[in-house]
Amino acid sequence: MGNPTINDVARVAKTSKSTVSRFLNGYTVKKETEQALRSAIKELKYHPNVNARRLVKNHTRAIGIVVDDIANNFYSDILRGIEMVANSHGYQCIYYSRTSNYQGEYGFMDLAQERQVDGLILVSFLKRSRGLIEKVKALSTPIVLIGDTNKNDSVSSVDVDNEFGIREVVHYLHRIGHRKIGYISGPEEFSSTYWRRKGYEGALENLHLKSDPSWIVASNWSEEGGHRAMRELLNINGITAVIASNDETAIGALLCANELGYQVPLDISVVGFDDIPVSKWVYPPLTTVKQPLYQMGEKAGLELIKKLNGEKERLPERLLIKPKLIARQSCRNL
Amino acid sequence: MGNPTINDVARVAKTSKSTVSRFLNGYTVKKETEQALRSAIKELKYHPNVNARRLVKNHTRAIGIVVDDIANNFYSDILRGIEMVANSHGYQCIYYSRTSNYQGEYGFMDLAQERQVDGLILVSFLKRSRGLIEKVKALSTPIVLIGDTNKNDSVSSVDVDNEFGIREVVHYLHRIGHRKIGYISGPEEFSSTYWRRKGYEGALENLHLKSDPSWIVASNWSEEGGHRAMRELLNINGITAVIASNDETAIGALLCANELGYQVPLDISVVGFDDIPVSKWVYPPLTTVKQPLYQMGEKAGLELIKKLNGEKERLPERLLIKPKLIARQSCRNL
DNA sequence: TTGAAAGCGCTAACAT
DNA sequence: ATGTTAGCGCTTTCAA
Numbered sequence: 071m072g073n074p075t076i077n078d079v080a081r082v083a084k085t086s087k088s089t090v091s092r093f094l095n096g097y098t099v100k101k102e103t104e105q106a107l108r109s110a111i112k113e114l115k116y117h118p119n120v121n122a123r124r125l126v127k128n129h130t131r132a133i134g135i136v137v138d139d140i141a142n143n144f145y146s147d148i149l150r151g152i153e154m155v156a157n158s159h160g161y162q163c164i165y166y167s168r169t170s171n172y173q174g175e176y177g178f179m180d181l182a183q184e185r186q187v188d189g190l191i192l193v194s195f196l197k198r199s200r201g202l203i204e205k206v207k208a209l210s211t212p213i214v215l216i217g218d219t220n221k222n223d224s225v226s227s228v229d230v231d232n233e234f235g236i237r238e239v240v241h242y243l244h245r246i247g248h249r250k251i252g253y254i255s256g257p258e259e260f261s262s263t264y265w266r267r268k269g270y271e272g273a274l275e276n277l278h279l280k281s282d283p284s285w286i287v288a289s290n291w292s293e294e295g296g297h298r299a300m301r302e303l304l305n306i307n308g309i310t311a312v313i314a315s316n317d318e319t320a321i322g323a324l325l326c327a328n329e330l331g332y333q334v335p336l337d338i339s340v341v342g343f344d345d346i347p348v349s350k351w352v353y354p355p356l357t358t359v360k361q362p363l364y365q366m367g368e369k370a371g372l373e374l375i376k377k378l379n380g381e382k383e384r385l386p387e388r389l390l391i392k393p394k395l396i397a398r399q400s401c402r403n404l
Numbered sequence: 405m406g407n408p409t410i411n412d413v414a415r416v417a418k419t420s421k422s423t424v425s426r427f428l429n430g431y432t433v434k435k436e437t438e439q440a441l442r443s444a445i446k447e448l449k450y451h452p453n454v455n456a457r458r459l460v461k462n463h464t465r466a467i468g469i470v471v472d473d474i475a476n477n478f479y480s481d482i483l484r485g486i487e488m489v490a491n492s493h494g495y496q497c498i499y500y501s502r503t504s505n506y507q508g509e510y511g512f513m514d515l516a517q518e519r520q521v522d523g524l525i526l527v528s529f530l531k532r533s534r535g536l537i538e539k540v541k542a543l544s545t546p547i548v549l550i551g552d553t554n555k556n557d558s559v560s561s562v563d564v565d566n567e568f569g570i571r572e573v574v575h576y577l578h579r580i581g582h583r584k585i586g587y588i589s590g591p592e593e594f595s596s597t598y599w600r601r602k603g604y605e606g607a608l609e610n611l612h613l614k615s616d617p618s619w620i621v622a623s624n625w626s627e628e629g630g631h632r633a634m635r636e637l638l639n640i641n642g643i644t645a646v647i648a649s650n651d652e653t654a655i656g657a658l659l660c661a662n663e664l665g666y667q668v669p670l671d672i673s674v675v676g677f678d679d680i681p682v683s684k685w686v687y688p689p690l691t692t693v694k695q696p697l698y699q700m701g702e703k704a705g706l707e708l709i710k711k712l713n714g715e716k717e718r719l720p721e722r723l724l725i726k727p728k729l730i731a732r733q734s735c736r737n738l
Numbered sequence: 739t740t741g742a743a744a745g746c747g748c749t750a751a752c753a754t
Numbered sequence: 755a756t757g758t759t760a761g762c763g764c765t766t767t768c769a770a
Contacts (some may be wrong), residue, residue: 079659088750103756125459125749434739457765461746746760
């Protein structure tokens with residue numbers, strides 16, 4: 071009735087279960103026993119029971135990836151990156167969706183504590199609470215964070231260099247002649263909002279460009295939000311460009327400009343952030359900053375695996391990956 | 405060094421491990437022992453080892469969800485639906501990404517065979533090969549399919565009623581006066597392409613509308629594809645509406661019409677299928693068919709759980725869920 | 739209500 | 755190269 075076990079295999083192959091186990095684990099056995107083993111396994115349709123193995127080995131060769139919401143496709147490429155390196159190192163990925171899980175916000179910790187996974191990667195772009203960080207540090211399981219990070223957390227993390235990204239944009243705009251640049255900021259619950267705005271302000275200062283608090287308007291990162299923000303910004307006399315802190319907002323800004331009779335980029339330049347797929351389909355194709363999502367996943371995965379292997383030489387604790395400016399057609403060279 | 409075990413708990417609570425186990429599994433123990441147990445567990449930071457439990461119980465209370473690509477966000481709501489019912493029945497979800505997994509196309513079968521999960525839900529909208537179906541039927545693990553299904557497969561499945569969806573569209577168009585309707589079909593590797601086209605052809609016939617092979621043009625379901633297809637369709641004399649078999653294609657069609665100087669819906673009506681988020685942002689907001697994704701996930705999850713519980717009364721083997729027409733502004737009432 | 743003991747399917751000394 | 759044995763951490767009879 072039950073599934074065939076290693077004992078059954080041993081029996082039909084006329085050997086002992088240790089030999090079966092050794093064979094299964096890649097140790098060499100005599101040619102003839104190997105033959106017998108192979109045919110026994112085939113005949114019985116034997117498959118090892120990972121639960122038994124995990125119990126004795128005390129590791130799972132699985133890593134847990136916890137996201138706020140599995141149905142949020144913004145992570146997609148990050149997940150691909152993690153899976154890629156995890157698989158190529160013999161690790162399986164198990165996803166845990168934080169919000170949709172009825173075990174609650176910290177339910178993912180059980181994954182580690184109950185020994186379902188050997189390590190954890192937490193991906194979230196929301197600001198992480200002190201409580202979360204403390205809990206995570208108390209865990210004996212190796213862990214790495216993707217997204218909101220802090221130099222002082224003493225837990226490994228990788229993030230986009232948001233500040234750098236926006237700085238690049240400002241410099242680009244400056245290079246092609248813009249001097250009066252507006253900024254549409256994002257929701258405060260995302261840490262990137264802080265860093266991107268910092269990039270904007272810092273770059274203006276570096277370039278000795280004029281700035282004014284009224285040139286920064288907040289939005290909720292939605293298309294409508296971008297639309298509203300743009301309407302305000304367009305009132306500013308002499309403004310020639312606006313930087314939106316994400317693509318949806320930028321698209322809203324584009325639409326708004328259009329409706330109000332402005333031509334982009336002739337009358338006003340706009341640039342976004344993220345490089346979401348639609349950004350190249352809108353009219354005009356949006357100049358934006360491409361997030362190195364896949365690469366972030368790779369780096370985080372690699373870092374976790376190094377930890378799991380107890381390797382000493384590792385990536386910097388807080389790794390910031392530089393995003394890349396994608397110049398398309400939404401900016402005018404003055 | 406090692407993690408605390410049930411034995412440690414027994415020792416500090418001055419009782420036996422069987423009692424600890426019973427307590428952990430919800431059996432009642434004496435008031436005092438309960439107290440002792442609770443404080444021992446807390447003191448030791450004890451967490452049960454699921455691998456040991458799974459080994460003896462011979463089930464995992466986990467279901468595997470296998471998708472073609474975890475990074476394809478089209479499934480999102482399906483996953484949400486499955487997670488929802490799975491969690492509320494005490495099951496955990498484990499995701500398995502088929503293509504990105506180096507274990508190969510059938511690697512997901514190990515999930516079941518190695519007893520990592522109690523059941524499997526396979527979601528894919530690509531046509532499934534005979535080989536896959538056979539393998540899956542041979543599995544002793546309960547399984548349900550989402551997406552491409554076949555009445556004769558004798559494996560439970562749920563899918564959208566694609567034929568019904570397009571039929572609704574044709575009837576709607578007919579009701580508002582359209583008589584000459586073009587159709588942009590999709591790639592043959594998706595089973596829905598077949599059913600949707602069947603819906604189009606069947607409805608035309610039912611309504612005694614004229615039809616012509618040249619009114620159906622194939623596309624690859626991309627925006628560019630829709631663009632190209634539309635250019636052809638626009639050459640047809642007297643055509644007043646075109647149905648695209650997905651939203652991206654419909655958006656391409658919209659763009660094409662615009663570029664060629666047609667006004668939508670004044671000069672030509674267009675409707676899509678899927679109701680992807682952008683479809684309401686485009687101009688004009690796209691009339692389309694909303695896929696009951698979340699519901700499909702729920703139904704499939706429920707069906708699997710019934711199987712796992714050995715329940716007799718179950719959903720029909722092949723469950724087709726009706727999608728819903730969302731009338732927005734891309735169709736004109738003639 | 740509790741404890742003792744057997745056993746889930748596997749791995750890893752240790753011995754041969 | 756292989757078999758014997760002890761155990762991984764838990765659940766579940768069975769007896770008390």
